[in-house]
Amino acid sequence: xxxxxxxxxxxxxxxxxxxxxxxxxxxxxxxxxxxxxxxxxxxxxxxxxxxxxxxxxxxxxxxxxxxxxxxxxxxxxxxxxxxxxxxxxxxxxxxxxxxxxxxxxxxxxxxxxxxxxxxxxxxxxxxxxxxxxxxxxxxxxxxxxxxxxxxxxxxxxxxxxxxxxxxxxxxxxxxxxxxxxxxxxxxxxxxxxxxxxxxxxxxxxxxxxxxxxxxxxxxxxxxxxxxxxxxxxxxxxxxxxxxxxxxxxxxxxxxxxxxxxxxxxxxxxxxxxxxxxxxxxxxxxxxxxxxxxxxxxxxxx
Numbered sequence: 001x002x003x004x005x006x007x008x009x010x011x012x013x014x015x016x017x018x019x020x021x022x023x024x025x026x027x028x029x030x031x032x033x034x035x036x037x038x039x040x041x042x043x044x045x046x047x048x049x050x051x052x053x054x055x056x057x058x059x060x061x062x063x064x065x066x067x068x069x070x071x072x073x074x075x076x077x078x079x080x081x082x083x084x085x086x087x088x089x090x091x092x093x094x095x096x097x098x099x100x101x102x103x104x105x106x107x108x109x110x111x112x113x114x115x116x117x118x119x120x121x122x123x124x125x126x127x128x129x130x131x132x133x134x135x136x137x138x139x140x141x142x143x144x145x146x147x148x149x150x151x152x153x154x155x156x157x158x159x160x161x162x163x164x165x166x167x168x169x170x171x172x173x174x175x176x177x178x179x180x181x182x183x184x185x186x187x188x189x190x191x192x193x194x195x196x197x198x199x200x201x202x203x204x205x206x207x208x209x210x211x212x213x214x215x216x217x218x219x220x221x222x223x224x225x226x227x228x229x230x231x232x233x234x235x236x237x238x239x240x241x242x243x244x245x246x247x248x249x250x251x252x253x254x255x256x257x258x259x260x261x262x263x264x265x266x267x268x269x270x271x272x273x274x275x276x277x278x279x280x281x282x283x284x285x286x287x288x289x290x291x292x293x294x295x296x297x298x299x300x301x
Contacts, residue, residue, distance in 0.1 A: 023242075025238040025239070025241040025242040026238065026239075026242045026257070027257075027261070028234065028235075028238045029234070029235040029236075029238035029239050029242065030235075030257055030258055030261040031261060032230045032231070032234045032235045032238075033231075033235050033258060033261070034108075034258075034261065035230045036056075036227055036230035036231025036232075036235070037099075037103060037108055037231065038108075039223065039226055039227045039230060039231075040052050040056065040100060040103070040227045040231070041103060041108070042223075043055075043220070043223050043224065043227065044104060046213070046214070046217070046220050046223075047210065047211060047213055047214050047220060047224070048210040049100040049101050049103070049104045049210075050097065050100070050101070050206055050207040050210040050211075051207055051209075051210030051211035051212075051213065051214065052100055052211075052224065052227060053096050053097050053100045053203060053207050054200075054203050054204065054206075054207030054208055054210065054211040055207075055211050055214060055221070055224030055225070055227060055228060056096060056224065056227045056228045056231050056232055057092065057093065057096060057196065057199050057200050057203050057207075057228070057232060058200045058203075058204075058211075058228070059224060059225040059227070059228025059229065059232075060196050060200075060228040060229070060231075060232035060233050060236075061193075061196045061197045061199065061200035063228070063229070063233055064189075064192070064193030064194075064196050064197065064233070065193065065197060067193070068189060068190050068193045070190045070191070070192075070193035070194035070197065071194060071197070072190075073187070073190050073191060073194060074194070081191075084174060084177055084178060084191075085178070085191055085194050085195050085198065086195075086198055087170075087174055088171070088174040088175065088178065088191075088192075088195040088198075089194075089195040089196065089197070089198025089199045089201075089202060090198065090199070090202055091167055091170045091171055091174060092171065092195060092196060092198075092199035092232075093198075093199040093200075093202035093203040094163070094167050094202075095164055095167030095168060095170075095171055096199075096203075096231075096232075097203065097206065097207070098160045098161075098163040098164040098167060099111065099115075099160075099164040099167075101157075101160045102157050102158075102160035102161040102163075102164055104157075105154045105156065105157030105160070106154055106157040106158070106161060110161070111161045111164065112258065112259065113143070113259070114158070114161040114162060114164070114165050115161070115164055115165050115168050117165055118165040118166060118168050118169035118172075131291065134291060135288045135291040136288065137288070138284050138285070138287050138288030138291065139284070139285050139288030140288075141281075141284045141288075142259070142260070142280075142281040142282065142283070142284030142285030142286075142287075142288060143259055143281065143285065144281070145277050145278070145280050145281030145284060175192070175236075175239060175240065175243055176243045178191040178192065178195070178240075179239075179240045179243035179244040188240040188241075188243070188244055189237055189240050189241075192236055192237070192240055196232065196236075211224070257285055257286075259281065259282075259285065260281070260282040260285050260286065263278050263281075263282060264282075
């Protein structure tokens with residue numbers, strides 16, 4: 001009876017989710033992609049970067065466990081798919097660790113700009129027409145206009161930022177693979193949840209001790225849970241729902257919107273007025289994405 005009820009809930013959820021366009025999921029993911037790190041940076045004053053990483057991943061894993069019970073997928077799952085889940089879990093742990101350690105040393109805009117470099121490679125790998133190549137050039141030009149990489153006396157920080165960049169590429173590749181594996185509407189979310197549990201186990205030897213200081217401070221714990229929800233639940237779920245409908249190259253190119261979303265959030269939330277160069281970059285990025293998105297060839301049906 002319980003399984004039947006869960007199936008009905010999943011079907012109803014799939015109905016309304018299926019009616020939403022893929023870009024809606026991506027925009028939601030982009031907003032929370034920058035909200036989560038902002039909360040994390042503020043928490044660094046109380047908990048170290050490794051501790052915040054553990055809080056983020058552990059909170060997300062607990063929520064996926066309670067919501068989806070993803071371990072049910074393991075029964076009857078082929079060995080190659082289990083390896084993909086294991087790989088994605090290790091990538092999530094390593095990527096988030098590198099991201100927060102870099103964020104403790106470099107500005108968010110710099111880390112984000114380096115992170116995007118990897119997605120350019122993914123997008124370029126799938127650009128097989130002149131139209132797609134032109135779209136890619138426009139998007140990259142927009143990102144260059146929006147972000148300036150300034151070398152500072154932080155070689156370790158830059159090494160970590162490029163490690164995060166490599167991890168982000170693997171996340172896009174493996175995440176797209178699990179999003180298009182299986183027939184159930186929520187199978188990609190379930191696989192993501194299982195990978196997040198793997199990530200929580202992998203990060204525990206490195207981050208649990210640093211996170212212990214938050215265990216006696218309910219506000220810090222709640223803050224850490226908020227980081228997990230904003231950084232690893234809402235955006236990753238939205239990514240899965242978008243990846244299930246978009247080819248990998250299309251999704252990677254849409255990630256070019258992240259600097260534009262960051263600029264808009266800075267204006268609305270932080271009163272950071274964009275310069276003419278920022279506006280030029282936003283325009284180029286949007287033009288590139290609009291040129292690349294062709295429903296007849298790029299979107300899955």
